[in-house]
Amino acid sequence: MSDLRNVLPHGKEGTNNVWDAMYTQRAIRYWQEKPVPRDLLKTVIEAGSKAPSGSNTQPWVFVVIDDEAQREKIGDALNAVYEGGPLKNMITEGQKSDDKSQRLMLKGAQSFFSKLAKAPAIIVPCLYKLSSPTPDPGSLEAGSSIYMAVQNVMLSARALGLGTVMTTAHVLINEALRETCDIPDDAYPAALIPIGYPDANFGPTTRKPVEEIIKYNFW
Numbered sequence: 001m002s003d004l005r006n007v008l009p010h011g012k013e014g015t016n017n018v019w020d021a022m023y024t025q026r027a028i029r030y031w032q033e034k035p036v037p038r039d040l041l042k043t044v045i046e047a048g049s050k051a052p053s054g055s056n057t058q059p060w061v062f063v064v065i066d067d068e069a070q071r072e073k074i075g076d077a078l079n080a081v082y083e084g085g086p087l088k089n090m091i092t093e094g095q096k097s098d099d100k101s102q103r104l105m106l107k108g109a110q111s112f113f114s115k116l117a118k119a120p121a122i123i124v125p126c127l128y129k130l131s132s133p134t135p136d137p138g139s140l141e142a143g144s145s146i147y148m149a150v151q152n153v154m155l156s157a158r159a160l161g162l163g164t165v166m167t168t169a170h171v172l173i174n175e176a177l178r179e180t181c182d183i184p185d186d187a188y189p190a191a192l193i194p195i196g197y198p199d200a201n202f203g204p205t206t207r208k209p210v211e212e213i214i215k216y217n218f219w
């Protein structure tokens with residue numbers, strides 16, 4: 001598959017080729033000022049809902065935040081955490097790295113933390129009525145019943161030419177998020193994913209070579 005790198009699409013267009021989508025699904029943190037139509041938001045959530053879950057319990061609700069005032073509140077909460085805590089210094093220092101991809105990632109992260117409201121919509125997948133493979137929302141197993149849906153959302157977004165970035169920033173603004181969006185106590189945010197038309201290109205991603213991560217039969 002590594003030969004694919006030369007022919008993989010690079011740019012802002014969508015694709016119906018599943019290989020192209022998987023191999024060029026970059027983290028996108030810059031957005032065009034263009035709203036995402038609700039039918040497309042609904043389509044990516046529906047694609048998410050096609051994912052497997054323990055005993056097919058589908059223990060999820062996706063909160064889609066496309067209202068500007070709502071996005072501002074969430075963006076302000078995240079920016080306050082960013083400005084007031086150690087994250088800002090870590091990201092600023094990290095941008096002095098010799099590694100260009102690390103520098104670019106942290107520049108993007110800086111934009112994500114300080115300008116989240118610029119994303120035309122934010123998706124918060126929540127675990128809800130979780131029972132399988134565990135009722136414990138804090139466990140690793142709980143993640144297995146929602147993160148496949150999350151990746152489906154992100155891949156279908158990529159197919160439609162919409163950029164996303166998976167983040168766990170919801171933990172930093174748990175209270176503000178619950179209050180702003182009326183998330184009930186028995187629902188558990190599992191991610192915070194901005195989505196929109198990208199102001200950056202999709203393209204090949206940098207990952208460990210498969211030879212390094214595969215073991216046949218024995219570790």
Ligand SMILES: Cc1cc2nc3c(=O)[nH]c(=O)nc-3n(C[C@H](O)[C@H](O)[C@H](O)COP(=O)(O)O)c2cc1C
Binds near residue numbers: 025105109167168
């Ligand atoms: C569990 C998880 C948490 C993440 N949290 C953040 C985050 O808080 N802020 C951010 O900007 N990116 C976050 N990311 C995005 C990663 O930095 C990104 O997926 C990774 O660097 C690969 O980027 P690439 O696909 O463009 O190569 C997170 C990704 C994952 C899977």
